[in-house]
Amino acid sequence: LNRIKASGLKLQFCTNETQATREKFVKKLQGMGFDISVAEVTAPAPAACRILKERSLRPHLLVHDDLVPEFAEIDKTNPNCVVIGDAAENFTYANLNEAFRVLIGVEKPVFISLGRGRYYKETDGLKLDVGAYMKALEYACDIQAEVVGKPAKMFFETALAEMGIPPQQAIMIGDDIVNDVGGAQRCGMRALQVRTGKYRSVHTLHP
Amino acid sequence: LNRIKASGLKLQFCTNETQATREKFVKKLQGMGFDISVAEVTAPAPAACRILKERSLRPHLLVHDDLVPEFAEIDKTNPNCVVIGDAAENFTYANLNEAFRVLIGVEKPVFISLGRGRYYKETDGLKLDVGAYMKALEYACDIQAEVVGKPAKMFFETALAEMGIPPQQAIMIGDDIVNDVGGAQRCGMRALQVRTGKYRSVHTLHP
Numbered sequence: 001l002n003r004i005k006a007s008g009l010k011l012q013f014c015t016n017e018t019q020a021t022r023e024k025f026v027k028k029l030q031g032m033g034f035d036i037s038v039a040e041v042t043a044p045a046p047a048a049c050r051i052l053k054e055r056s057l058r059p060h061l062l063v064h065d066d067l068v069p070e071f072a073e074i075d076k077t078n079p080n081c082v083v084i085g086d087a088a089e090n091f092t093y094a095n096l097n098e099a100f101r102v103l104i105g106v107e108k109p110v111f112i113s114l115g116r117g118r119y120y121k122e123t124d125g126l127k128l129d130v131g132a133y134m135k136a137l138e139y140a141c142d143i144q145a146e147v148v149g150k151p152a153k154m155f156f157e158t159a160l161a162e163m164g165i166p167p168q169q170a171i172m173i174g175d176d177i178v179n180d181v182g183g184a185q186r187c188g189m190r191a192l193q194v195r196t197g198k199y200r201s202v203h204t205l206h207p
Numbered sequence: 208l209n210r211i212k213a214s215g216l217k218l219q220f221c222t223n224e225t226q227a228t229r230e231k232f233v234k235k236l237q238g239m240g241f242d243i244s245v246a247e248v249t250a251p252a253p254a255a256c257r258i259l260k261e262r263s264l265r266p267h268l269l270v271h272d273d274l275v276p277e278f279a280e281i282d283k284t285n286p287n288c289v290v291i292g293d294a295a296e297n298f299t300y301a302n303l304n305e306a307f308r309v310l311i312g313v314e315k316p317v318f319i320s321l322g323r324g325r326y327y328k329e330t331d332g333l334k335l336d337v338g339a340y341m342k343a344l345e346y347a348c349d350i351q352a353e354v355v356g357k358p359a360k361m362f363f364e365t366a367l368a369e370m371g372i373p374p375q376q377a378i379m380i381g382d383d384i385v386n387d388v389g390g391a392q393r394c395g396m397r398a399l400q401v402r403t404g405k406y407r408s409v410h411t412l413h414p
């Protein structure tokens with residue numbers, strides 16, 4: 001990363017992290033010794049905020065407590081849409097019913113999901129990810145969520161806009177063949193897969 | 208009902224109720240003045256128990272506390288499948304993760320759902336039904352649930368077997384065009400829709 005920065009190339013970090021604000025995420029990486037700032041991070045929550053503002057949507061949030069500050073400037077009164085993230089412990093029966101009632105109560109429900117992950121591993125075991133709860137609400141309301149975050153095309157377009165360059169001049173580097181490499185390629189970028197992180201020599205479509 | 212019984216016709220009650228045992232369900236109806244016994248009720252939980260026994264499956268239960276007694280005789284040690292019902296308050300983040308881990312941990316996961324309802328209304332508002340949580344786990348595990356209960360063909364076949372008659376000699380009476388009428392017709396029975404209960408003059412496919 002230091003060599004890329006020293007060379008004068010533009011650099012943007014693309015993450016699907018929705019359990020914390022970019023501030024927290026950046027502090028964690030700085031603590032590990034990385035030279036990184038909040039402005040260099042493209043994440044699903046700010047992408048969702050742009051959509052909400054553009055379309056004058058007032059969200060009901062079903063997200064992790066630590067993510068709420070990302071939506072500080074968004075009007076959340078009298079909600080007319082739902083934004084779902086990896087809410088973890090906030091995925092309670094009551095909270096899911098509440099989000100459902102918002103969606104079923106508006107004429108043309110808008111449902112924004114900060115990712116479509118199936119599950120992930122934590123030290124105390126496997127956990128259902130946002131995608132599972134997204135599917136539950138999609139089925140109950142007979143609607144389709146708009147997914148922001150990788151591998152959505154718009155997510156990569158946002159990162160490119162933040163750097164001010166066209167896709168042909170950018171290269172995506174990541175460990176996830178679907179979310180990183182596939183998403184970037186569909187956006188017209190070239191992509192490199194690193195053989196670290198979640199890389200395995202044989203990949204299934206849904207890792 | 209009294210006239211049907213007096214005529215000598217055989218009678219079986221088909222319910223998708225999974226928040227209580229048949230005993231509780233029957234007591235409630237008896238309290239309303241209906242002449243009904245447990246043996247006359249076909250319900251999803253006993254149908255699931257038959258499947259579990261036939262295929263030597265040991266279920267992890269994600270169901271309402273009041274339904275657990277229906278599974279009293281089933282071996283639940285070292286589970287190799289999951290049975291999901293309308294668990295209501297038992298649909299917690301922890302319980303959903305636990306059911307998910309059972310499913311993802313076995314080689315050929317069997318997932319039995321006591322219905323596929325989207326939502327229902329209670330005095331304090333709309334609630335997500337079992338179908339929504341079924342979809343969440345289906346997506347996370349990339350599997351399909353086996354649905355017992357109406358409108359599954361096997362559910363009606365069980366009711367017919369309990370009466371000892373072929374489908375051509377039976378008629379289904381219900382208020383739900385999909386779960387009652389459609390399900391019975393696909394099973395070779397004739398069906399009547401009553402214009403009470405959830406009947407509306409215009410029906411959508413997913414009421």
